[in-house]
Amino acid sequence: MKAKSERIVITGVGVASPNGNSLAEFRANLLAGVSGVQPYHIRYFGDTHAGICNFDPQKCQKRKEIRVGTRAGSISVYCANEALADAGLRMADLDPTRVGVFVGLTEHGNVETENEVYELSKYDYDVKYWTHHHNARTVANSPAGEVTINLGITGPHYTVGAACAAGNLGCVNGLQQLLLGEVDVAIAGGVSESIHTFGIFAAFNSQNALATNADSTKASRPFDKARNGIVVSEGGTLFTLERLSDALARGAKIYGEITGYCYNSDATDMVLPNPERQAECMLRAIARAGLEPKDIDLVNTHATGTPAGDVMECRALRQVFGDAIERVYVNNTKSFIGHCMGAAGALELAGNLPSFTDGIIHPTINVDDLDPDCALPRLLIGQPRQVDKVDTILNNSFGMVGINCVLIVSRCRP
Amino acid sequence: MTREEIGEAIVEIIEDIVPDEDCSGLNPDEALRDQLELDSMDFLDIVMELRKKYGVEVPEADYPKLATLKSCIDYLEPQLADK
Numbered sequence: 276m277k278a279k280s281e282r283i284v285i286t287g288v289g290v291a292s293p294n295g296n297s298l299a300e301f302r303a304n305l306l307a308g309v310s311g312v313q314p315y316h317i318r319y320f321g322d323t324h325a326g327i328c329n330f331d332p333q334k335c336q337k338r339k340e341i342r343v344g345t346r347a348g349s350i351s352v353y354c355a356n357e358a359l360a361d362a363g364l365r366m367a368d369l370d371p372t373r374v375g376v377f378v379g380l381t382e383h384g385n386v387e388t389e390n391e392v393y394e395l396s397k398y399d400y401d402v403k404y405w406t407h408h409h410n411a412r413t414v415a416n417s418p419a420g421e422v423t424i425n426l427g428i429t430g431p432h433y434t435v436g437a438a439c440a441a442g443n444l445g446c447v448n449g450l451q452q453l454l455l456g457e458v459d460v461a462i463a464g465g466v467s468e469s470i471h472t473f474g475i476f477a478a479f480n481s482q483n484a485l486a487t488n489a490d491s492t493k494a495s496r497p498f499d500k501a502r503n504g505i506v507v508s509e510g511g512t513l514f515t516l517e518r519l520s521d522a523l524a525r526g527a528k529i530y531g532e533i534t535g536y537c538y539n540s541d542a543t544d545m546v547l548p549n550p551e552r553q554a555e556c557m558l559r560a561i562a563r564a565g566l567e568p569k570d571i572d573l574v575n576t577h578a579t580g581t582p583a584g585d586v587m588e589c590r591a592l593r594q595v596f597g598d599a600i601e602r603v604y605v606n607n608t609k610s611f612i613g614h615c616m617g618a619a620g621a622l623e624l625a626g627n628l629p630s631f632t633d634g635i636i637h638p639t640i641n642v643d644d645l646d647p648d649c650a651l652p653r654l655l656i657g658q659p660r661q662v663d664k665v666d667t668i669l670n671n672s673f674g675m676v677g678i679n680c681v682l683i684v685s686r687c688r689p
Numbered sequence: 690m691t692r693e694e695i696g697e698a699i700v701e702i703i704e705d706i707v708p709d710e711d712c713s714g715l716n717p718d719e720a721l722r723d724q725l726e727l728d729s730m731d732f733l734d735i736v737m738e739l740r741k742k743y744g745v746e747v748p749e750a751d752y753p754k755l756a757t758l759k760s761c762i763d764y765l766e767p768q769l770a771d772k
Contacts, residue, residue, distance in 0.1 A: 408730070
């Protein structure tokens with residue numbers, strides 16, 4: 276086992292966002308206030324809103340790979356290729372046994388199952404028309420496995436099922452595999468293809484938790500009084516993670532260091548969040564980083580735009596930060612792109628990493644009438660702000676059935 | 690369907706299954722798998738598409754009869770002649 280004192284850094288970022296197919300494009304749109312949410316129609320459910328990605332899968336995959344594989348796989352493959360290229364790494368130069376792929380997922384297989392049942396309906400539900408691809412597409416490791424096939428990676432791969440905390444937990448798994456010495460390069464983060472299943476829209480709607488708005492770009496509005504639910508989105512972010520010593524040895528560009536993390540369980544409810552456990556998760560992540568709440572410069576919130584959830588996160592933040600809540604900047608990325616589910620944590624972190632270098636914090640958009648229960652002192656609304664410095668970001672991700680995962684990412688000082 | 694139409698139908702199915710391959714100018718007497726990047730899973734897709742599009746059942750024991758374009762046509766002709 277490698278020494279636990281090893282430090283883990285982010286050296287590459289691969290982004291598929293509803294408002295950007297690269298980190299540069301994504302970041303530019305976050306600073307320019309450009310939403311990625313569009314009108315969307317899905318079978319059975321009808322018209323709604325969604326964040327839809329428009330990256331070109333054929334940039335990285337043959338058409339047959341796309342046909343045989345899954346949408347989650349295509350998003351993963353795209354992000355993995357981008358993350359490696361951004362890190363200045365080529366598989367041809369790496370030992371493929373020492374590269375691993377760790378992908379967080381909210382769920383997987385619903386899209387393929389719904390599609391196949393729909394296809395079967397055209398044949399009077401005679402199962403002899405059921406595709407043999409079903410099992411390979413729906414095994415839970417599939418999106419990460421598709422990356423290994425595409426890139427010729429023969430080290431470990433698996434997916435991490437962690438509801439909407441999955442993007443962050445995928446990063447933690449990559450970090451842990453590096454610390455364990457299982458891999459030298461970890462491709463880690465999260466993806467979601469959930470907009471291609473009607474079930475997620477219908478279920479949120481039945482829960483009265485699906486956003487409605489006359490204007491799609493205004494539908495995702497965390498912290499606003501008129502918020503009325505979640506905009507479901509697809510997307511992905513995979514990071515190239517390496518040990519600091521390796522990154523320094525090869526002169527890699529370093530986006531930041533994962534200095535702290537925590538994942539815990541609410542143990543209270545299938546759906547409702549638990550601000551006590553959220554606060555505990557944040558505090559433990561901060562402590563693991565050797566920091567105090569006052570050392571955090573920016574909190575990127577999980578808030579999804581549900582009336583109850585946003586308030587609970589704000590309550591947890593007040594509990595964690597105490598007086599320091601007066602100085603910590605707070606923003607929200609879902610207001611631009613909706614809720615990218617299993618990708619959310621990683622994608623939202625990616626959108627904020629450039630703050631270490633440009634010193635700008637992206638705002639929260641669509642807050643026209645701030646809910647007083649969400650009025651954190653430095654919640655940044657409307658316009659980006661140039662600040663003195665951003666050295667440490669706290670990134671929240673919380674998911675159904677009570678799963679929380681918090682990352683602390685710091686400016687890397689070798 | 691005529692033998693020519695059956696041949697065109699088979700090529701059309703294969704084109705969808707291996708979209709990166711050039712299916713024009715296939716040698717009808719040469720094994721399809723020697724001319725195209727066609728694996729066993731693709732072969733199952735061909736069998737499924739024949740079932741879906743033309744109601745043809747190809748039992749596993751008969752799979753070798755689909756080895757070449759010509760042998761496909763020979764095998765399918767009796768079943769598709771009146772379609």
